[in-house]
Amino acid sequence: MTAQEPAYKVDALIAEDIDTYLALHQRKSMLRFITCGSVDDGKSTLIGRLLYDSKMIFEDQLAALESDSKRAGTQGQDIDFALLVDGLAAEREQGITIDVAYRFFATEKRKFIVADTPGHEQYTRNMVTGASTADLAVILIDARKGVLTQTRRHSYLAHLVGIRNIVLAVNKMDLVEYDRDTFDAIVADYREFATSIGIDDFTAIPLSGLRGDNIASVSDAMPWYDGPALIDHLETVDIDLTSEQDKPFRMAVQWVNRPNLDFRGFSGTIASGSVRPGDAIRVLPSGRTSAISRIVTMDGDLDHAVAGQSVTLVLADEVDCSRGDAIAAADAPPQVADQFEATLVWMAEQELQPGRAYWLKLGTQTVSATVQPPKYATDVNTMAELSVKTLGLNDIGVAEVYTDRGIVFEPYADNAELGGFILIDKATNATVGAGLLNFALRRSQNIHWQSVEIGREAHAAQKNQRPRLLWFTGLSGSGKSTIANMVEKRLHALGKHSFLLDGDNVRHGLNRDLGFTETDRIENIRRVGEVAKLMTDAGLIVLTAFISPFRAEREMVRKMLPEGEFVEIFVDTPLEVAEQRDVKGLYKKARAGELQNFTGIDSPYEPPEAPDIRIDTTKIEPDEAAERIVDHILGMAGTSK
Incomplete structure (x- = not known):
């Protein structure tokens, strides 16, 4: 130049x-x-x-x-x-x-x-x-x-x-x-x-x-x-960029794109495979089928899209599909299951609590999940499989994971997008673990809900009552069992069908294998919640008297039941008052170091933040408390105390 x-x-x-x-x-x-x-x-x-x-x-x-x-x-x-x-x-x-x-x-x-x-x-x-x-x-x-x-x-x-x-x-x-x-x-x-x-x-x-x-x-x-x-x-170095495109088509729906009444598309990033207009697809977990009408992007419609591209898919039919669902090839869909074997990497200072409900986030799906006691943890130095009851910070282990509903997945080895997940603590919203789904448990595929002719509504109508679960929580010695017993006597006198599950009584049979560690307490409440749910399905008013010290487990039981059927009753007694009563001598043993993991002494109690009913036992006698609870649940009083 x-x-x-x-x-x-x-x-x-x-x-x-x-x-x-x-x-x-x-x-x-x-x-x-x-x-x-x-x-x-x-x-x-x-x-x-x-x-x-x-x-x-x-x-x-x-x-x-x-x-x-x-x-x-x-x-x-x-x-x-x-x-x-x-x-x-x-x-x-x-x-x-x-x-x-x-x-x-x-x-x-x-x-x-x-x-x-x-x-x-x-x-x-x-x-x-x-x-x-x-x-x-x-x-x-x-x-x-x-x-x-x-x-x-x-x-x-x-x-x-x-x-x-x-x-x-x-x-x-x-x-x-x-x-x-x-x-x-x-x-x-x-x-x-x-x-x-x-x-x-x-x-x-x-x-x-x-x-x-x-x-x-x-x-x-x-x-x-x-x-x-x-x-x-x-x-x-050779990076295989085509392998994901060679797999069957999958896309997790991140957003339903509805700018106006004339357009409805489903936006996301294609996880694997490729797609063209006219391709037959299946929406999971519902299983509904349709076909691709358009592939829309900011730069205009495409006649072909592949793994890694962010697109909006328009379907040929009005199909119910929302965030968390997956759109896949109709003839090769991913699996749907609610029980898995998974490899976990624990990432929190607080240990994994088997049986506790965590949020499980897999792609755009978020469900409640519980982790069972690990099958083993891996020693990274020797690769030996160690027998453990839980996982601590940086531990790597294999455990079974149960979700509260079926999720769309593939083994992580086949599809990282649909096989990798994180666990989130429900109380703190902190990410506590990362996991890889290995496979669905066979029982998750072989066990199905059996349809019955007589449902919970029919059982309740026969008894002329609304099923309820009255969940009494409070410190040992607070008066839970005493008040719960009085409530059941009043319900019985009124012709109501009820049953009382007491903490000590349940531990003599159903939960006799459980101790009082945090993990065992969580499992204790989970089992009681499942039994109580079956009883409410039978139309009963169920009363439970358990310390149930952790909010997460009480919330877990609440979510097992239809809206409004779980009634949390906080028997609010200060520790010093409960300790003065000490009818069973438990506080004395705990103070002497003879009783480990005792709530209020060396194990925490998390009081309800917004109980349905609060009973202050320093201001009200048990019989009056029972009367107020019965009035409340039968709709005879508009407020609770």
């Missing part, structure tokens, strides 16, 4: 070059990968070096980085590359990674999204988050330390969530004088472990994130290494 050529022509050529560059950039494949391993293996430094060597740092960022590096007291180098990724103040102060940091960079051949995941065992849950969307995992090992427990745990988790491309990056080779024997010994040790967990192949690369050896180009410091540099491998 000469100086005499007009400026507009120069501008046009520049614009043409930019358009060409952007077009080429858009056609590049995308690789998502994570760096993981033990603490201080150099994950953040490695990513910082990748960003630096791929020229993805602006001049002002570089200047700020150099300034931050000086303040951080970096020795032996001008730049602390870890500071590019460790963005949290706490991370920079402690020199560790706490949260998952995502960074984007690109080379001439490929685009990348890399997740820097924490190495500390305390933050393993964040590593699982990063691994869930990754195509490749870079497992870092400090050449001075070799294979550690956290290295094994992260490798196991990466393999568990379906990552099949593994890079073993033996880092800090400069600190072992680039010794080949050290590298070979680490690779042999890792290979033995990898084989035991099903990792058949991996790529081992010796490198130094700090010095840049074998990062962007093969280093002269290790002439004995004849493999690729890390970036070369990341640019050329």
Whole structure:
């Protein structure tokens, strides 16, 4: 280009070059990968070096980085590359990674999204988050330390969530004088472990994130290494982008798109397979069938859509379909079940409580679920299957999971979108676990509700009463059983059909195998709730007198019954008053350490936040309390006290 050529022509050529560059950039494949391993293996430094060597740092960022590096007291180098990724103040102060940091960079051949995941065992849950969307995992090992427990745990988790491309990056080779024997010994040790967990192949690369050896180009410091540099491998590793498109069509419905009366579509991201207008589909879990009328996007209608695309599907028929449902190929639908075997990764400080109801979120589906006592937990060092009663922080185990209704699923190995889920604590709304569905239990497919001629309405009409469950809760010694007994006597005198389930009496038979741990208390209430539900189905007014210390379990029982049939009665007695009564001498034993897990002493009681009826036993006698309860449930009084 000469100086005499007009400026507009120069501008046009520049614009043409930019358009060409952007077009080429858009056609590049995308690789998502994570760096993981033990603490201080150099994950953040490695990513910082990748960003630096791929020229993805602006001049002002570089200047700020150099300034931050000086303040951080970096020795032996001008730049602390870890500071590019460790963005949290706490991370920079402690020199560790706490949260998952995502960074984007690109080379001439490929685009990348890399997740820097924490190495500390305390933050393993964040590593699982990063691994869930990754195509490749870079497992870092400090050449001075070799294979550690956290290295094994992260490798196991990466393999568990379906990552099949593994890079073993033996880092800090400069600190072992680039010794080949050290590298070979680490690779042999890792290979033995990898084989035991099903990792058949991996790529081992010796490198130094700090010095840049074998990062962007093969280093002269290790002439004995004849493999690729890390970036070369990341640019050329084969990612099977067609496998998901070859599977049967599935799409979870995220949103019903109804902008006006003339349009109704179902929006979501295609999880697997492909779809065209005219294809026969099935909506699950209802099983209704229809056909695709249109495939709508912001850029217009499509004649073909594949896995990974976000679309709105218009059906040929008016089919009941909403968020949480799935649209699938009519001749190859996914399964629907409510009982599963699942692999769980526990992510909370508080242990798993078998039998407690958690929210289970799988794609766009959210259901209530309970986890049974684990079949076993896996020792990540030996791969031994350990006998356990629960799961603690970072434990990995296998357990049965029951949901309150059927959900659309596929085994995680076949479809990550319809096989991976999280568990959410109902009280705190915190994510406490992540899971992979392995298969549906056969009994979930073989057991069906039997249709009966005489239903609960007929049973209730025969008894001329509305079924109720009167749930008395309160501390031991509060007077629950006394008041419940008086209420039943009054109901009986009025000709009502009732039955009293008392906590102590039930433990002599139905629940004689249960103790008083938190897990056993949860199971105790679950069983009583199921029995009480059957009794209300028979048209009875059921009374239960249980401490039932946890709100979550009382709410679980409430949800078993039709709206309005569960009546929570809080027998509100202060601990000191209940302890003064101590008719059975239980508080005395608990205070002396002779009785463990006693509510109010060394086990918590969670009082109802909004009970249907509250009885303050310091202000009202049991007979008056019973009269008020009967008046309330029979509709003779408009308020409760």
